[in-house]
Structures are given as structure tokens and as C-alpha cells.
Amino acid sequence: MVSQYQIQVVLALFFLICTGQALARNTGRERISLNKGWRFSRSANNNDNLVYDVRSDTPTGNQVKILKPWILPVANPFIKAPEERRQRPSATPPGANITFTQINFNDSSWEAVTLPHDWAIKGPFYTGDNVPVTGGMGRLPIQGVAWYRRKLSVTAADVNRTIYLDIDGAMSYAMVWLNGNLVGGWPYGYTSFRLDLTPFLKPGDNNQLAIRLDNPVSSSRWYPGAGIYRNVWLTKVDHLHVAQWGTAVSSRNISTESAVIDVSIELENTGKTKQTAQVITSIHELDSRTGTGTAGKKVADAAQTTVDVDADHKQGVKSSVVVPNPRLWGPRPAQQPNMYIAVTRVLVGNKTVDTYSTEFGIRTIEHNPDKGLLVNGQHVRIQGVNDHHDLGALGSAFNLRAAQRKLEILADLGVNAIRMSHNPPAPEFLTLIDRAGFLVIDEALDSWKSQKTANDYHLLFDDWAEADVRAMLLRDRNHPSIIAWSVGNEVGEQTTGAAGAAIAERLCAIVHEEDSRPCTASKNAARPEMPFPAALDIINLNYQGEGIRDTPAYAGLDGIKTGPSYPAFHSAFPDKMILSSESAAALSTRGTYFFPVTKENSAPVLDAKADGGGNPDLRQVSAYELYTTPFGASVDKVFATQDAHPFVAGEFVWSGFDYLGEPTPYYSARSSYFGFVDLAGFKKDRAYLYQARWRPDFKVAHILPHWNWPERKGLVTPVHVFTNAEEGELFVNGVSQGKKKVAASGYRLRWDDVEYQAGEVRVVTWRNGTVWAEETVKTVGDAKGISLEADRNLIRGDGEDLSYITAKVIDENGAVAPRANNTIVFAVEGPGEIVATDNGDPYDFVSFPSKERKAFSGLALAIVRARGGGRVTVTASSKGLGSTKVELTAR
Ligand SMILES: *[C@@H]1O[C@H](CO)[C@@H](O)[C@H](O)[C@H]1NC(C)=O
Ligand SMILES: *[C@@H]1O[C@H](CO)[C@@H](O)[C@H](O)[C@H]1NC(C)=O
Ligand SMILES: *[C@@H]1O[C@H](CO)[C@@H](O)[C@H](O)[C@H]1NC(C)=O
Ligand SMILES: *[C@@H]1O[C@H](CO)[C@@H](O)[C@H](O)[C@H]1NC(C)=O
Ligand SMILES: *[C@@H]1O[C@H](CO)[C@@H](O)[C@H](O)[C@H]1NC(C)=O
Ligand SMILES: *[C@@H]1O[C@H](CO)[C@@H](O)[C@H](O)[C@H]1NC(C)=O
Ligand SMILES: *[C@@H]1O[C@H](CO)[C@@H](O)[C@H](O)[C@H]1NC(C)=O
Numbered sequence: 009m010v011s012q013y014q015i016q017v018v019l020a021l022f023f024l025i026c027t028g029q030a031l032a033r034n035t036g037r038e039r040i041s042l043n044k045g046w047r048f049s050r051s052a053n054n055n056d057n058l059v060y061d062v063r064s065d066t067p068t069g070n071q072v073k074i075l076k077p078w079i080l081p082v083a084n085p086f087i088k089a090p091e092e093r094r095q096r097p098s099a100t101p102p103g104a105n106i107t108f109t110q111i112n113f114n115d116s117s118w119e120a121v122t123l124p125h126d127w128a129i130k131g132p133f134y135t136g137d138n139v140p141v142t143g144g145m146g147r148l149p150i151q152g153v154a155w156y157r158r159k160l161s162v163t164a165a166d167v168n169r170t171i172y173l174d175i176d177g178a179m180s181y182a183m184v185w186l187n188g189n190l191v192g193g194w195p196y197g198y199t200s201f202r203l204d205l206t207p208f209l210k211p212g213d214n215n216q217l218a219i220r221l222d223n224p225v226s227s228s229r230w231y232p233g234a235g236i237y238r239n240v241w242l243t244k245v246d247h248l249h250v251a252q253w254g255t256a257v258s259s260r261n262i263s264t265e266s267a268v269i270d271v272s273i274e275l276e277n278t279g280k281t282k283q284t285a286q287v288i289t290s291i292h293e294l295d296s297r298t299g300t301g302t303a304g305k306k307v308a309d310a311a312q313t314t315v316d317v318d319a320d321h322k323q324g325v326k327s328s329v330v331v332p333n334p335r336l337w338g339p340r341p342a343q344q345p346n347m348y349i350a351v352t353r354v355l356v357g358n359k360t361v362d363t364y365s366t367e368f369g370i371r372t373i374e375h376n377p378d379k380g381l382l383v384n385g386q387h388v389r390i391q392g393v394n395d396h397h398d399l400g401a402l403g404s405a406f407n408l409r410a411a412q413r414k415l416e417i418l419a420d421l422g423v424n425a426i427r428m429s430h431n432p433p434a435p436e437f438l439t440l441i442d443r444a445g446f447l448v449i450d451e452a453l454d455s456w457k458s459q460k461t462a463n464d465y466h467l468l469f470d471d472w473a474e475a476d477v478r479a480m481l482l483r484d485r486n487h488p489s490i491i492a493w494s495v496g497n498e499v500g501e502q503t504t505g506a507a508g509a510a511i512a513e514r515l516c517a518i519v520h521e522e523d524s525r526p527c528t529a530s531k532n533a534a535r536p537e538m539p540f541p542a543a544l545d546i547i548n549l550n551y552q553g554e555g556i557r558d559t560p561a562y563a564g565l566d567g568i569k570t571g572p573s574y575p576a577f578h579s580a581f582p583d584k585m586i587l588s589s590e591s592a593a594a595l596s597t598r599g600t601y602f603f604p605v606t607k608e609n610s611a612p613v614l615d616a617k618a619d620g621g622g623n624p625d626l627r628q629v630s631a632y633e634l635y636t637t638p639f640g641a642s643v644d645k646v647f648a649t650q651d652a653h654p655f656v657a658g659e660f661v662w663s664g665f666d667y668l669g670e671p672t673p674y675y676s677a678r679s680s681y682f683g684f685v686d687l688a689g690f691k692k693d694r695a696y697l698y699q700a701r702w703r704p705d706f707k708v709a710h711i712l713p714h715w716n717w718p719e720r721k722g723l724v725t726p727v728h729v730f731t732n733a734e735e736g737e738l739f740v741n742g743v744s745q746g747k748k749k750v751a752a753s754g755y756r757l758r759w760d761d762v763e764y765q766a767g768e769v770r771v772v773t774w775r776n777g778t779v780w781a782e783e784t785v786k787t788v789g790d791a792k793g794i795s796l797e798a799d800r801n802l803i804r805g806d807g808e809d810l811s812y813i814t815a816k817v818i819d820e821n822g823a824v825a826p827r828a829n830n831t832i833v834f835a836v837e838g839p840g841e842i843v844a845t846d847n848g849d850p851y852d853f854v855s856f857p858s859k860e861r862k863a864f865s866g867l868a869l870a871i872v873r874a875r876g877g878g879r880v881t882v883t884a885s886s887k888g889l890g891s892t893k894v895e896l897t898a899r
Contacts, residue, residue, distance in 0.1 A: 035363035036354070038244040042158070042173075046236075047118035049108075050127050050154035052140070054222065058103045060181045060195055064462050065151075065224050073102035075183060075190065076471075082192040082201065083475035085252070086482075088521070092474075101190040108155045109185035111216040115157050122807070126179075127154055128234040129403025129844075131855035133678055143675035144461075146231030146668035147853075148403075150179075153222050156236055160186075160205075160215040169244050170278045171209055172252075173217070176200045176238035176435055179404065181222040187215055195468050197223075197232060198397075198431035199479045202243075202252045206278070224463035229454065230396055231668030231679075233404020238434045246361040247279030250352060251322055253482040257350050257368040258524070259334075262384075267334040267370045271310060271350055272326045277317040286355040287325050288312045293335070294347035294367060294443070301367060301439070303349045307331050337369025337488040338383050338445070339424045345369065345445030347488075369442060369488025375526055375546050375585035377578070380657035381447070381491065390447065390587055390658025391702045392425030393418060393684075396667035397433055400687045401844035401856040401871060403668070406434040409810040410871075413799065415444050417685055418664055421695050422702025427589055427660040430454035430497040432480045438487045449528070449548075449589065449660070450484050451494035452477045456511055458500025477515055481522040492526045492546060493519045494589070502534035509539035516543060530589040532639075536573070536580035547577050548589035553656065554641045554649035561611035565638050574653040588650070588659035593640030595621075595673060595681040597628040598692045598848050599826055599865025601713040605632050605726045609754055610642035613673045627674040627851035629681050631712065632728060633694040637672055643684075643697045644755040661698070665689070666850065677850040686848030688869040689812065693730065697755065700732040708732050709773045709781035714826035716787055717764045725764035729757040733773030733780035741767040789819035791828045794884045796894040798872075805839060805874040805898035813894060815868045815884045824866045830886045834859045834870040839898055840880035843871045874898030 059066045061076045077094070078101045084093040107113050128148040134141055140151055162171070173191070175182065180197030183190065186208040194201040209215055223234045254274035261268040271289045288310065295304035310329035317323040335346035347369050354362040374382040381388050399410040411434070418426075425447035432450055441448055453476065459466040468476075477495055484490060495515035501508030516527035526545030532552060534540040541547055557569040577586055595613055604619045613635045614620030621635035622628070629635055634642050640662075641649075650656055666683030679687045684694040696710035710730040717725055729736055731750065736757045738745040745759045757771070766787040773780045795816045803809040817828035834842050844856040847864035854861060861868045874880055877899050885891030 034360060036246050036361045037249065037363055040242045040244070042240040042242050043123040046121050046123060046125070046156050046158045047115040048121040048125065048127070048154065048156050049115070049118045050152055052149070052152040054153045056103070056106055056108070056153065058106065058183070058220065060183070060193070060222065061467070063224060063467060065226070075101055075103065078190050079183060079193045079195070080471060082194060082203065083472060086475035086478040088474070104188060104190065108157065108220070109188050109216070109218040111187060111214060118157070121156070123236050123240055124238050124405040124407070125235045126233045126237045126403035126405040129401070129405065130857050133853040133855065135853050140225055143671045143677060144230070144669055145225070145228055147678045148231065148668070150223050150232060150234040151225045153220065154235060156219045158217055159213060160209070160217055160242065161213040162209050162211050162215060164211060166244060167211065168247070170247050170249065171205045172243040172245070173203045173205050174200070174241040174243050175236065176240065178219065178221055178236045179223055179233050180227065183220045185218040196465065196472060196476050199476050200238070200435060200483055201479070204278070226462040227464055229460055230670045231398055231404070233398060235405070237404040238406045239436070248275065248277045248283045248285060248317060248354065248356060249362040250274070250354065250364040251276035255350065255352060255364060255366040255486065257366050257486050259370040262334060262336070262370060262372055265333065267331050269308070269329050269331055269350070269370070270326065271329065271352070272324060273352055274322055274324050275315065275317050275354065276322045277319055280319050282316060282318050283356055284314065284316050285361070286312050286314055287327070287352065288355070289327060289329065289350050289352045291329060291331055292349045292351060294349050301349070301365070303351050303365065307348070331370065334370045336384050337371040337442070338386070339388055339447050340419070340445035342386060342388070343384065343445070345443055347442060366486050367439065367442065368486045371488050373491055373525070375492070375657070377581070377583055377585050378655050380585065380655065388424065388447070390425045390660065391422055391698070392427060392447065392658065392660035393423050393664025394427045394429040394590060394660050394662050395664055396429060397431065398668045400665070400668070400689065401846040401869070406436065407808065407810065408436055408440070409808070411437050412440055413689065413812060414665060415440060415446065417689055417691070419444065421684070421691070421699045423664060423698070425658070425660065427451065427494070432484065435483060438484060438489065442487050442489045446489055447491050448487065448489040449492050449494050450480060450490050451497060452480050453495065453499070454497045456496055456499045456501050458504070460500070473515065474518060477518050478522065481519060485523050490525060492528050493523065494528050494530060494548065495519065496529040498530055498532045498550060502529070502531050502540045503538065506539050509543045512540060512543035516545070532590070536576045541577065541581065545584065547581055547584050547586040549573065549577065549586065550590035551593065551639050551641070553586070553588045554591060554646050556639050559608065559610055559645070561606060561608040562638065565612060567638060572649045572653070574649065574656055578653070578655055585657050586655065587657040588646070590662040591641070591646045591659040592643055593637040593662045593682060594633065594642055594694060595629045595635050595637060596631040596633055596692055596694060597681060597850065598631060598686045598690055599714065600626070600628040600631055602630040603720070603723070603725065605630070605760070606634055607760065609634065610645040611635055612638045622673060624674065627677045629673070631693045632726070633697060643694060647701060647755045666848070671850050674851065678853065679850040681850055687850070688846040688848040688867070690848050690867055690869070696730040700730050701755070704732050707781035709736065709771055709783040711769055711771055711783050711785045715766070715769050715785045716826055718766070720764040722763055722765070725762055726758060726760040727762045727769055729771045729773070729783070731757060731773045731781060733775045736771050736773040738762070739770045741765060786823065788823045788825050789821065791817045791825040791830060791889060792820045793818050794832060794886060794889050794892045795822065796882065796884050796892050798882070798894050798896060801895065802897045802899065803874055805877045807873060807875045809873060810843070811872045811896050813870045813872060813882055815863070815870065817863045817866050817886070817889065826866050828863045828866045830889060831860055831862050832868050832884050832886045834861070835883045836872060836880060837883070838880040839876040839878045840872050840874040840882070840896065843873050845870050872896065
């Protein structure tokens with residue numbers, strides 16, 4: 009039976025669809041999500057013998073069909089020199105008759121999937137040795153060949169339009185067929201790309217799209233994800249339209265009274281006749297009420313320009329417009345991230361043939377070698393993190409809410425900058441970041457011609473580096489958050505003398521052709537006297553800034569030893585800004601502490617040493633937050649070298665969040681130990697060291713460890729306090745352990761001789777003689793129950809929005825049992841589902857979609873989404889702990 013309510017919803021939807029189409033006709037452009045309705049099939053092997061090119065892991069022999077000559081021409085729009093562009097071979101590509109590309113192939117037995125999709129994240133994990141995918145890449149089944157198929161419809165009204173397929177990212181070696189015809193593809197999984205479907209489409213509903221991915225083992229030093237892991241769009245435009253990423257909006261002559269906005273537009277005419285177009289751009293404030301990216305109040309109109317665009321050509325057109333009283337974009341919290349939208353209309357005759365919106369911000373940035381970064385003339389110290397693209401238990405499949413949550417957690421800790429290590433992110437992430445007011449270093453590549461792993465980018469560099477770098481620049485250039493472009497991370501070429509420097513110069517020349525912001529590459533090994541850093545505009549140092557293996561605890565280790573290299577770089581390059589693009593590489597697992605504790609303020613994890621910080625059986629690292637990789641430095645050591653060299657612009661910590669893969673120091677695990685936030689998004693103790701420094705006016709006094717050590721009665725159990733006070737006094741069961749000054753040990757208060765007795769540890773801290781912050785940690789009783797807390801109780805029922813639900817194992821007073829590892833079973837009633845669970849333990853091999861998850865250090869996480877509206881009840885239960893509910897509303 010159809011209720012009145014359902015009819016209203018249907019009518020409302022219908023109205024939306026109709027107005028949407030009407031809107032499209034007025035604006036000339038439609039951008040339609042293609043995320044739904046796919047069929048998917050994956051094989052761990054390459055059964056069809058198609059290859060992009062021969063690789064160490066591809067089949068060999070006569071039956072292998074190489075498609076590279078048909079894929080390469082897709083890069084042409086990004087290759088500057090005409091003679092380096094490739095002709096599509098006139099021959100029919102091999103494999104044209106392959107079954108999965110055919111319209112008549114019946115794929116109804118394939119898995120139905122919605123994009124963004126990461127086929128590997130559900131696991132199961134590969135454990136142990138001799139597995140196809142080891143710890144470095146996250147022990148998940150990323151490898152193999154996969155096909156995605158769906159139908160496209162073309163209406164009669166589309167007949168004279170150009171229809172593009174826009175893929176924001178597919179991992180990897182994407183090749184696309186339409187109705188059995190090879191359209192093109194793009195090998196590098198992090199680059200967004202466009203294919204013109206127009207020549208291969210036919211009217212009607214029966215157009216068959218088939219996308220083949222081939223994701224190699226040993227292609228990455230971290231978890232790359234697998235599949236069409238970002239959004240996919242069908243873009244329908246008039247033959248005359250704004251080209252892909254065809255606007256560049258920049259500002260100059262900025263004052264409080266006015267700013268000059270230069271708008272550069274590239275028009276493309278895919279039609280058969282020359283067109284004369286009028287181009288009009290108006291500038292609007294971004295509608296801050298909705299935050300949806302719609303144009304708000306209009307603030308200026310650029311003069312209309314007339315331009316001829318020949319058939320099958322592109323033509324640039326420039327205009328300038330003055331915006332009065334500009335509201336500047338700047339990073340939080342000292343400045344506001346005000347955004348504008350340039351709305352460009354293209355008219356032929358009096359008909360609007362295209363409308364194109366470009367979000368941008370008005371601001372100045374200066375990279376000052378002595379002062380660091382200035383935004384709108386104000387010094388902004390870079391308090392950044394490195395961020396890999398995975399979203400923890402959701403894998404690499406992009407999700408807007410998951411990305412937004414990441415930013416919220418980081419902002420709370422005082423983070424103001426993100427380095428995209430080591431690849432361009434999903435485009436929506438940069439949009440979120442602009443609006444949230446973080447700074448960004450956008451980065452293209454982790455390797456050049458010199459390989460780090462057998463199947464990494466070195467296989468593609470010669471053919472694709474220009475296109476991949478230029479595609480990043482064109483796609484991302486209008487984001488005000490971006491302060492620099494990085495063309496490489498720790499590439500082998502940094503120490504190959506003139507040869508490596510020549511590549512850096514070539515890639516930076518591409519940056520300079522497209523944008524005014526500096527070109528850089530991160531250096532962990534290049535020294536100031538080598539040619540490599542001279543080829544770059546600013547100096548991004550990984551680890552060597554704060555010194556590598558140069559303090560007593562690291563003395564016995566092999567490998568390069570060097571003191572802080574900031575001064576040497578500063579004097580070699582007095583006109584280049586210096587920053588730490590990777591700092592720390594500190595290690596820990598949340599809530600785990602091992603004894604004895606090193607007396608040093610920075611020490612490598614050494615399993616052979618009693619105070620070495622690691623537990624190789626549990627694959628855990630002590631959260632006293634003093635332990636690092638062999639080349640790393642504790643947070644305290646990094647802060648000290650930053651403070652000793654005030655010309656340094658700041659740091660990007662390795663890393664903000666833990667990520668999948670690279671589980672140093674225990675490669676038998678599945679995810680990293682580097683984050684100051686764990687994989688589930690729970691803060692480690694280390695997070696409070698950063699918060700104390702980065703939010704100096706936010707009162708922080710964080711005590712560690714927890715105080716549940718029945719086996720340590722009478723044993724020395726150091727207590728450390730992370731605070732932005734100047735001094736503190738510690739009390740154990742009311743007995744003072746003495747007053748200490750932070751300055752005495754650097755960046756923390758440490759009472760290293762405390763003897764454990766159950767009860768309570770309390771700290772009182774002072775700043776400038778008055779009490780600043782107090783904190784108490786108590787011995788917690790036996791686990792008796794579970795508490796549940798949702799980060800958001802109201803979510804959209806669109807199958808995308810998420811609620812992150814934290815389960816805490818608690819004692820009878822509601823205090824979290826800090827060592828609890830009880831298995832929690834999550835369940836959902838109503839129109840919701842559990843997408844994944846996690847606990848932040850790098851050595852937990854229970855697959856992420858599992859509804860059962862052991863608590864780790866007392867906590868577990870469930871990620872819930874809703875399909876449709878209604879009441880969603882999430883229940884957590886555990887043997888002996890009863891069950892608890894939390895209610896969500898989905899709309
Ligand atoms: C596909 O075409 C090739 C020639 O290009 C032919 O050798 C092969 O038999 C065909 N395969 C099928 C399944 O039709
Ligand atoms: C496709 O196969 C399924 C069963 O696998 C069958 O039910 C369906 O009718 C088939 N569709 C067509 C169009 O043949
Ligand atoms: C498409 O273009 C042709 C040639 O200009 C024209 O005759 C035809 O009416 C157009 N069709 C539509 C649906 O606009
Ligand atoms: C921009 O500023 C410069 C110097 O301050 C000035 O000469 C020029 O006229 C200004 N241009 C515009 C378009 O306001
Ligand atoms: C466009 O509109 C103007 C006035 O609105 C009119 O004078 C002009 O003839 C129109 N041009 C075309 C090509 O229709
Ligand atoms: C302490 O007080 C002095 C003088 O009143 C002031 O200059 C200083 O900034 C204060 N320090 C802190 C950390 O608040
Ligand atoms: C859970 O914690 C208990 C008590 O600390 C410990 O004895 C046990 O080994 C842990 N179990 C697992 C599966 O980690």
C-alpha cells in the first residue's frame with residue numbers, strides 16, 4: 009500500500025529531477041554521479057592476458073596483448089611539446105572482442121557495488137610470511153584484475169552534446185571500454201582523468217561501460233587500496249564548453265579595500281564548426297549558510313569578452329575583475345577561511361551553452377627564508393601532519409564524512425596543515441580543507457625513475473610524469489589552501505647529482521608553467537652541497553632537520569648519523585624557506601606502556617633492550633611517547649630543534665593518523681604505529697603533546713600511564729604529564745611527588761621515580777604563578793559494562809553519511825577500563841548498517857566489516873550508515889558486560 013507520505017516523497021523527488029533537468033538546460037552543463045549500479049568481478053590473476061605493458065607480475069608469452077599504445081594518447085592534453093604527444097594507432101586494439109566488454113555479456117551473477125569502492129578492504133587479511141601482500145601494503149588482497157560494468161543511457165537531447173566520463177581515481181592501470189570499443193585509460197591510480205565517450209555512444213539505454221583495473225603487488229610502500237575508489241561522473245556539455253579544469257582564478261593587489269581577480273578560462277570546441285562565444289564571469293561569496301558550494305551574494309562582474317573558438321580547438325580567454333572589500337582566506341584559528349565562487353557563463357548568440365563554477369580564495373602567501381610562512385602578511389607557523397589517503401577501516405574508498413571527521417579530530421589538536429603524502433587526494437578533500445582553513449602541500453609522486461618497490465611509479469615515469477604532475481596542477485590550482493607543490497618524496501634521484509637535479513628542474517618547470525606557488529620535493533638524504541636542493545624553490549626536509557641518530561640512545565645503530573641540518577641548508581640557501589616535511593616518525597600503540605622506561609628524551613624501539621619500548625610478542629610500542637624509528641626523533645626532540653631554529657617554517661608530523669600498511673617496527677602487523685591518532689581515530693597520548701604546544705591557550709594537562717598496574721605494586725612506574733603549563737606538582741594518593749618545571753625536561757613533566765600503588769594520581773599545573781590545569785587518573789575497577797557514544801546522532805539516510813560510534817568498556821562507576829580487551833558484538837535495528845569496526849590495534853586481523861571487535865585498551869569503534877530515514881538503534885553487547893544501546897536518527 010502506498011501511503012500519503014510516500015506519495016509526497018515521490019512527488020518531491022520528481023520535482024527535484026524535473027527542476028534539475030530544467031536547470032541543466034539553462035546552464036548547458038550536467039554533471040551526473042555514476043556511483044550507483046555497477047557490477048564487479050575480480051580475479052587474483054590476469055586471466056584475460058590483457059596488459060597495459062609488460063611488468064614483472066604480468067603473464068608472458070604470445071597470448072599477452074599490450075594496450076599501452078592506445079592508452080598513451082589520453083595524456084596528450086597534459087603534454088606541452090606537440091612532438092611528444094602520441095597518435096592513437098589506427099589498428100583495432102587487441103582484445104576488442106573480449107567478453108567482459110561486450111553489451112551482451114550477462115553480468116547478473118557479478119557482485120553489485122556502489123562507488124567509491126575498495127575491493128580489498130573487506131579482507132581477509134593475509135597473516136604470516138610468504139603471502140602475496142605483506143605488511144608494507146597492509147596485508148589486504150589489493151592484487152589482481154578487476155572489471156566494473158554498468159549501462160549508460162543517452163537521450164535524444166544528448167545527441168548534439170559532448171559526453172565525458174570523469175574518473176576521480178581508479179587503482180590502478182584503468183582501461184575503459186564503451187560498447188566494446190577501447191576508449192582509453194590512465195595507469196597512475198591517484199590521478200583524476202577524463203575520457204571522451206561521445207564517439208562510442210549510441211542513443212538509448214543500452215550503452216555498455218566496462219572498466220578494467222589491474223592492481224599490482226609491490227606497487228607501493230603503503231596500502232594503496234584497490235578499485236574505483238573515488239567518485240565517477242558523467243559530464244554532458246555543449247560542444248563548446250569550458251575545458252576540463254579549464255579555469256585558473258588568482259588574485260593580486262590585495263588590500264582591505266579591493267583585490268584584483270584574474271580569471272583565465274580555456275574554452276574547448278569539440279564541434280565541427282567555429283563558434284563565437286561571449287564569456288561572462290561573476291564573483292560571488294560562497295554561500296556559508298549551506299556550505300554546499302552554491303554561489304551566494306554576488307560581489308562583482310567581470311567585463312564580457314568575445315572569443316572565437318575554431319572547430320576541434322581550445323582557446324584561452326582572460327579577464328580581470330575588482331572585488332571590493334575582499335574577505336580574505338586564511339588558516340584557522342587566527343584567520344578565517346572565506347571562500348568565493350567565480351561563475352563563468354559561455355553564451356553563443358543569446359543562449360547559455362555552459363556554466364562553470366570555480367571555488368577560490370583571496371589571499372597572499374609569502375615563503376620567507378627567515379620568518380617562515382606569511383599568509384596575508386601574518387606569520388603562520390606550520391603545525392602540520394602527513395596524511396595517507398586511506399580512511400582506516402573504510403580503506404581507500406573516499407567518503408566525505410570520514411574525511412571531514414579526520415579534519416575535525418586534527419583541528420581539535422591544533423593542526424593547521426596537511427601534506428598529501430605522497431599523492432594528490434580525492435578532489436573533495438581539498439574542497440573540505442579550503443573551507444575548514446588548513447594549509448596544504450599537494451604532492452604528486454613517491455618515486456621517479458629509480459624504484460622503491462618492483463612495480464612502483466618508476467615503470468610509468470618516462471611516459472606519464474609530465475601528465476601526472478600537470479594534471480595535479482590543473483585540477484588543484486584554485487585551492488587557496490595549497491601553499492606549495494611537491495613533485496616527489498624521498499626519491500632516489502635526490503643523491504644522484506646532476507642527473508637527479510635535472511629531473512627535479514624538468515618537473516619544477518612544469519609547475520612554474522602552470523602556477524606561481526613554489527615547487528619542492530622532500531629530502532631525507534640530499535645534503536645542501538648536492539645539486540638536488542638547488543633545483544627546488546623551497547627546502548622540504550624529512551627527519552634530517554632535527555638530526556638523525558645523533559643522540560646517545562641511537563649511538564649503536566647502523567646508518568647515517570647527522571646533526572640537525574637546518575643551519576647548513578639555511579646558509580646554503582639563504583633565499584629559500586625551509587620546513588620539516590616529515591618530522592618525528594615516533595611510534596606507539598594507544599594505551600600500552602612497557603617498563604622500564606628509557607631515561608632519554610628520544611630513543612629507538614629496540615626489542616633487545618629492557619627499556620627499548622617495544623613488545624614484539626604483542627606487536628605493541630610503549631605510549632610513553634619517547635620511542636621512534638631508527639631515523640626518527642621523539643616529539644620532544646623535534647620541538648627542541650624547531651625552537652632552536654626559528655627560521656624554520658614549521659613541521660608536518662609523520663604522521664597524524666595511523667594508516668594501513670608500513671607497520672614499522674613490526675612488519676607482521678597490518679597498520680602503522682606512527683600516528684598520534686590511531687587508525688580508529690582515537691587519540692594516543694602523543695596527541696596531547698601536540699595539542700599542548702599547538703593550542704597554547706587551551707588548558708592541557710594529560711597524565712600517563714593509566715593507573716591499573718596490580719602486578720607493579722611497589723615498582724617504579726614513571727608518570728609523565730603533557731601540558732602547556734610551566735610547572736606542575738604530582739600527587740599519588742595525596743602524597744606530593746614534588747614540583748617540577750617543564751623547562752627542566754624540555755616539553756613534558758616527568759616524575760620517573762614514582763612507585764606504583766593503586767589509587768589516584770593527580771597533577772596540578774601552574775602558568776605564571778596561577779593554577780592552569782588539573783588532571784586526575786584513578787585505578788579503575790573490574791569491567792562491568794559498555795558505554796556507547798555516537799559522534800553524530802543525526803545523519804542523512806543516503807547510504808553515504810556516517811556515524812562513528814565509540815564503545816568503551818567501563819567499570820561500575822562508568823570509568824574506562826584501560827586494559828580491557830573484551831569482545832564486543834555490535835548490532836543495528838532500523839534502516840542502518842554497520843560498515844566496519846576497528847579498535848586501533850595494528851595487530852588485529854579480524855576483518856574490518858566484522859560486527860565483532862575486541863576492545864583495545866578499553867575502546868572499540870563501529871562505523872554506521874543509514875539507507876533511508878528512520879530510527880536506527882545500535883547495540884553493543886559483550887559476555888559478562890550486558891548490552892547498551894545508542895539511538896540515531898536518519899533523515
Ligand atoms: C578475438 O579476436 C581475435 C583476433 O583479433 C581472434 O583471434 C580471437 O579468436 C577472437 N576471440 C573471440 C573470443 O572472439
Ligand atoms: C542473466 O543470467 C541470469 C542468471 O544467471 C538470468 O536469470 C537472466 O535471465 C540472464 N539475463 C539475460 C538477459 O540473459
Ligand atoms: C543536432 O544537430 C543537427 C545538425 O546541426 C541538427 O540538425 C539536429 O536537429 C540537432 N539535434 C538535436 C536533438 O538538437
Ligand atoms: C596594482 O598595484 C600596483 C602597485 O601597487 C599598481 O601600480 C597597479 O595599478 C595596481 N593594479 C590594479 C589593477 O589595481
Ligand atoms: C541578443 O539579445 C539582444 C537583446 O536582448 C538582441 O538585440 C540581439 O539581437 C540578440 N542576439 C541574438 C544573436 O539573438
Ligand atoms: C606570564 O606573565 C608575563 C607578565 O605578566 C607575560 O609577559 C607572559 O606572557 C606570561 N606567560 C604566559 C605563559 O602566560
Ligand atoms: C585480555 O586481557 C587479559 C587481561 O589483561 C589477558 O590475560 C589476555 O591475554 C588478553 N586476551 C587477549 C586475547 O588479548
